[in-house]
Amino acid sequence: MVELERVILPGYNESLKIHNEILFPNFCNELLKIKDLKLRPDDTFVIGYPKSGTTWTEEIVWLIQNDLDFEKCSRQFHFERVPFLEKEPLNKIDLLPAPRVFKSHLTLDYLPDKIEQFCKIIYVMRNPKDMLVSYFNFMKSIKGIDYNGTLENIIEDFSQDKIVYGNWCDHVNQFYSNSNILFITYEDLLEKSFEIVKKIVEFLGKSYTDKEIERLIEVTSFKNMKSTSTQLSRFHSDETFKRIDFSLFFRKGEIGNWVSHFNDQMSSKVDDLIKHKINPNIEIRYLPSK
Numbered sequence: 001m002v003e004l005e006r007v008i009l010p011g012y013n014e015s016l017k018i019h020n021e022i023l024f025p026n027f028c029n030e031l032l033k034i035k036d037l038k039l040r041p042d043d044t045f046v047i048g049y050p051k052s053g054t055t056w057t058e059e060i061v062w063l064i065q066n067d068l069d070f071e072k073c074s075r076q077f078h079f080e081r082v083p084f085l086e087k088e089p090l091n092k093i094d095l096l097p098a099p100r101v102f103k104s105h106l107t108l109d110y111l112p113d114k115i116e117q118f119c120k121i122i123y124v125m126r127n128p129k130d131m132l133v134s135y136f137n138f139m140k141s142i143k144g145i146d147y148n149g150t151l152e153n154i155i156e157d158f159s160q161d162k163i164v165y166g167n168w169c170d171h172v173n174q175f176y177s178n179s180n181i182l183f184i185t186y187e188d189l190l191e192k193s194f195e196i197v198k199k200i201v202e203f204l205g206k207s208y209t210d211k212e213i214e215r216l217i218e219v220t221s222f223k224n225m226k227s228t229s230t231q232l233s234r235f236h237s238d239e240t241f242k243r244i245d246f247s248l249f250f251r252k253g254e255i256g257n258w259v260s261h262f263n264d265q266m267s268s269k270v271d272d273l274i275k276h277k278i279n280p281n282i283e284i285r286y287l288p289s290k
């Protein structure tokens with residue numbers, strides 16, 4: 001196996017992996033082998049840049065792909081049902097029963113060639129200011145990483161692509177420009193839940209009644225997911241997830257929380273980084289619409 005180079009960034013107590021100048025979490029053990037993953041036509045991939053609402057979207061997609069099995073969802077920990085592609089051993093992934101719903105933060109460069117023509121991919125984008133506040137708090141809360149820098153340091157890291165999974169604009173632009181992929185936003189999912197969940201249902205070729213969709217939205221609300229995941233995570237033995245306090249992972253679940261953490265200088269810095277690089281057709285919403 002090719003061993004990736006490791007780096008320790010200022011403020012972190014744990015090393016990250018690096019490939020082609022892109023940083024990856026320490027647990028990405030088989031990163032370069034994922035290209036050879038044996039795909040199945042009923043595999044579904046939920047992808048997002050870290051802290052963009054990936055877990056939430058995964059729960060919605062898992063339920064859609066599993067005949068709205070709310071009972072199983074309430075009794076089995078999320079990450080036992082939704083494998084985290086770049087973390088799990090690939091031989092274990094090969095044996096999982098269908099339908100598989102994967103979580104990933106990887107760009108298409110690390111995924112099997114033409115994956116979007118064989119399998120369904122849903123990509124979720126979140127405005128980068130809320131994403132950065134979420135990332136900062138998450139890094140501080142993970143046992144063993146215990147990030148001791150400031151949010152300003154994280155924004156500086158963001159400007160130098162020293163955030164795991166690479167440049168945010170490159171990530172978002174790549175998925176936006178691929179017409180086989182369903183591109184949704186955290187902000188729309190929160191404010192237009194019914195419309196967006198219905199869109200996901202149709203994209204996945206399923207059919208549920210309005211009442212069933214409403215129930216799905218209720219079960220996957222921030223409050224419910226926080227309470228279920230916090231309880232179920234206590235019985236989970238995986239070393240990576242044991243380091244996460246799920247009552248902190250589900251932190252705010254809001255649009256615009258960045259306003260309480262950013263000053264004008266921090267905000268302009270992020271705006272300047274993005275404005276020339278983001279696909280101009282992508283609308284980024286930083287505040288609630290009502």
Ligand SMILES: Nc1ncnc2c1ncn2[C@@H]1O[C@H](COP(=O)(O)OS(=O)(=O)O)[C@@H](OP(=O)(O)O)[C@H]1O
Pocket residue numbers: 048049050051052053054055056130133134135137190220221222223225249250251252253254257
């Ligand atoms: N159901 C639901 N509704 C609304 N918001 C939700 C929900 N579930 C998770 N979240 C929020 O999503 C943020 C975590 O994003 P990810 O799941 O992509 O994180 S990770 O990178 O996979 O660790 C993180 O955002 P912040 O609260 O701003 O930190 C979570 O709270």
